[in-house]
Amino acid sequence: MLGKHFRPLDFYSGGPENAYKLLPFHFIRLQGTRYVVTNMVGEYIVIGQEDLYEFSNHRLSPTSDLYNELKSKHFLIDSDSEVPVDLLTLKLRTKLLPQSNFTSLHLFVVTLRCDYSCPYCQVSRQTEDKESFDMSERTAFAALDITFRSPAPAIKIEFQGGEPLLNFELIRKIVIEAKRRNECEQRDLEFVIATNLSLLSGEIISFCLEHDVYLSTSLDGPKALHDKNRPKPGRNGHLLTVQGIKLAQKLMGKDSVSALMTTTEQSLSQYKEIINEYVSLGFTSIFLRPLSPYGFAITTRQSEKYNTDQWLTFFKKGLDYIIEINKQGYFLKETYTVIILRKMLTPFSAGYVDLQSPAGAGIAAVVYNYDGDVYASDESRMLAEMGDKKFRLGNVIDDSYEAIFGSDTLLDILEETTLESVPICSECAFKPYCGADPNYHYATQKDIVGNKATSGFCRKNMEIFRHLITLLEDNSEARRILFSWLT
Amino acid sequence: MGNNMPHSKSSYTTENGNYYLKFQIGVFSLDTLKRAALKFTSYCSFDFHIGNESIDVTLCFGPTTSEEICEKTIGDYKSEALDQDLRSRIAAETEGYRNLILANVFSKTSIVNTGHD
Numbered sequence: 001m002l003g004k005h006f007r008p009l010d011f012y013s014g015g016p017e018n019a020y021k022l023l024p025f026h027f028i029r030l031q032g033t034r035y036v037v038t039n040m041v042g043e044y045i046v047i048g049q050e051d052l053y054e055f056s057n058h059r060l061s062p063t064s065d066l067y068n069e070l071k072s073k074h075f076l077i078d079s080d081s082e083v084p085v086d087l088l089t090l091k092l093r094t095k096l097l098p099q100s101n102f103t104s105l106h107l108f109v110v111t112l113r114c115d116y117s118c119p120y121c122q123v124s125r126q127t128e129d130k131e132s133f134d135m136s137e138r139t140a141f142a143a144l145d146i147t148f149r150s151p152a153p154a155i156k157i158e159f160q161g162g163e164p165l166l167n168f169e170l171i172r173k174i175v176i177e178a179k180r181r182n183e184c185e186q187r188d189l190e191f192v193i194a195t196n197l198s199l200l201s202g203e204i205i206s207f208c209l210e211h212d213v214y215l216s217t218s219l220d221g222p223k224a225l226h227d228k229n230r231p232k233p234g235r236n237g238h239l240l241t242v243q244g245i246k247l248a249q250k251l252m253g254k255d256s257v258s259a260l261m262t263t264t265e266q267s268l269s270q271y272k273e274i275i276n277e278y279v280s281l282g283f284t285s286i287f288l289r290p291l292s293p294y295g296f297a298i299t300t301r302q303s304e305k306y307n308t309d310q311w312l313t314f315f316k317k318g319l320d321y322i323i324e325i326n327k328q329g330y331f332l333k334e335t336y337t338v339i340i341l342r343k344m345l346t347p348f349s350a351g352y353v354d355l356q357s358p359a360g361a362g363i364a365a366v367v368y369n370y371d372g373d374v375y376a377s378d379e380s381r382m383l384a385e386m387g388d389k390k391f392r393l394g395n396v397i398d399d400s401y402e403a404i405f406g407s408d409t410l411l412d413i414l415e416e417t418t419l420e421s422v423p424i425c426s427e428c429a430f431k432p433y434c435g436a437d438p439n440y441h442y443a444t445q446k447d448i449v450g451n452k453a454t455s456g457f458c459r460k461n462m463e464i465f466r467h468l469i470t471l472l473e474d475n476s477e478a479r480r481i482l483f484s485w486l487t
Numbered sequence: 488m489g490n491n492m493p494h495s496k497s498s499y500t501t502e503n504g505n506y507y508l509k510f511q512i513g514v515f516s517l518d519t520l521k522r523a524a525l526k527f528t529s530y531c532s533f534d535f536h537i538g539n540e541s542i543d544v545t546l547c548f549g550p551t552t553s554e555e556i557c558e559k560t561i562g563d564y565k566s567e568a569l570d571q572d573l574r575s576r577i578a579a580e581t582e583g584y585r586n587l588i589l590a591n592v593f594s595k596t597s598i599v600n601t602g603h604d
């Protein structure tokens with residue numbers, strides 16, 4: 001009976017009958033002689049250079065801890081079982097499944113008008129009086145036709161601008177009409193308004209409560225920083241935003257409103273103040289976002305005020321500070337870190353459009369502009385406002401669903417941004433965590449694939465991946481806190 | 488970047504801001520060296536020449552690049568060449584399993600055997 005519980009003696013002899021075979025994996029230097037090896041679904045192990053060569057040359061002892069770890073994470077297969085192949089298949093299919101659901105995020109740009117004048121505005125907003133930049137009801141309902149043609153079982157409709165509350169009446173009509181249609185469609189329907197909250201009123205809050213509409217806002221930090229980044233006539237932008245946040249939290253619930261920040265040159269030295277501002281308002285997450293190279297951020301040269309390395313320093317210090325806050329008992333997550341950790345540590349997709357392969361443009365998210373033009377992403381819309389309509393897919397009035405989503409424009413993007421066929425990316429160990437950002441590379445290199453050796457997107461993500469893995473491996477307290485963000 | 492006279496360190500020679508490396512044919516393939524070079528195109532440009540016994544790689548740095556950066560880049564490039572060589576071997580060895588897994592992932596078949604098939 002004991003023979004059932006112990007392997008035969010010759011298993012430990014390391015003879016040819018116990019030789020293992022390699023399963024597909026990639027590796028990359030972490031730091032010094034430490035490497036990260038990743039399998040096809042992104043499960044990783046940190047390994048020394050010598051061990052990497054021993055493993056790759058089939059000289060690793062089957063009695064070693066490393067052997068067992070590599071086996072448990074499907075880096076090798078031996079005579080014990082053929083199951084690793086099935087398990088890798090299952091895990092990879094699980095990760096890719098959301099892509100088969102197709103477009104789930106539909107952005108409605110209900111107006112380009114705005115009551116702010118942010119120098120880094122990515123959408124090149126228009127002044128409040130220009131109603132010719134409002135979406136019409138006809139256009140909105142045509143966009144709804146396209147929205148419900150998507151096979152996605154869960155659909156999120158996000159209202160963007162400008163300042164979308166300047167066209168609240170249209171938002172109201174779209175929500176009511178979408179819910180009416182959904183009585184037949186039976187999708188899991190969700191609504192979000194991306195707003196600066198300056199126009200938030202009791203009427204709007206009542207509507208949001210009645211129809212389960214969430215709010216998303218921008219909060220760049222404490223008053224001086226926020227008002228400098230996001231100037232408003234009256235210089236009371238921060239005051240109105242904070243008032244709106246508190247009002248929404250009080251009447252709609254703490255989770256009804258979320259906020260994110262954009263890093264400007266002035267933000268770089270104020271990571272603590274920014275994070276403290278979020279804590280003071282009771283937020284449990286903060287998204288440390290770099291400035292994107294679109295719209296007014298280009299024309300005002302805001303995007304040139306700092307480089308990738310400076311932002312990475314800001315991010316790492318900010319993350320360290322957030323971890324310290326968690327140690328002191330306040331639960332606060334960094335959103336981008338959670339997205340990446342979900343890719344690293346779970347078999348599930350993170351559902352983040354900018355970190356997908358092929359690019360999430362069109363197939364994860366689509367934008368219906370105020371004039372009915374359809375864009376592959378919000379960044380595509382921003383490029384269009386600068387005069388470049390390269391990523392325009394069609395128009396909701398003039399084009400059918402098939403014409404829009406079967407367009408050469410979209411198919412070319414998807415074909416060229418599949419990382420398995422992109423130079424440097426195809427062999428990168430961080431590929432399972434990364435994605436393609438065709439808009440960023442087109443904006444910065446005039447090529448939707450881009451040369452990754454000179455790509456700020458690549459540099460940023462590689463450095464974050466390395467930093468997180470180092471924290472997970474070398475800092476047990478940080479590891480515990482990072483894991484808690486995934487539950 | 489110092490004087491323009493050619494001088495030699497143990498693994499390369501340099502002249503006029505260009506650095507010349509030799510890789511023995513049979514140890515590294517041209518494809519390996521080119522793949523390794525891709526990652527350093529932000530630092531310098533590359534020229535390749537296949538000789539009788541070696542592949543000659545020229546790294547062309549800009550006039551303002553410090554010697555420290557040049558030497559670090561050379562070291563990193565040589566390390567990357569070793570890594571690329573290993574990647575090629577691993578890719579070749581695991582190609583069959585990779586294709587099998589991908590074929591199963593994208594097939595319209597059940598992965599889990601329910602016993603009712």
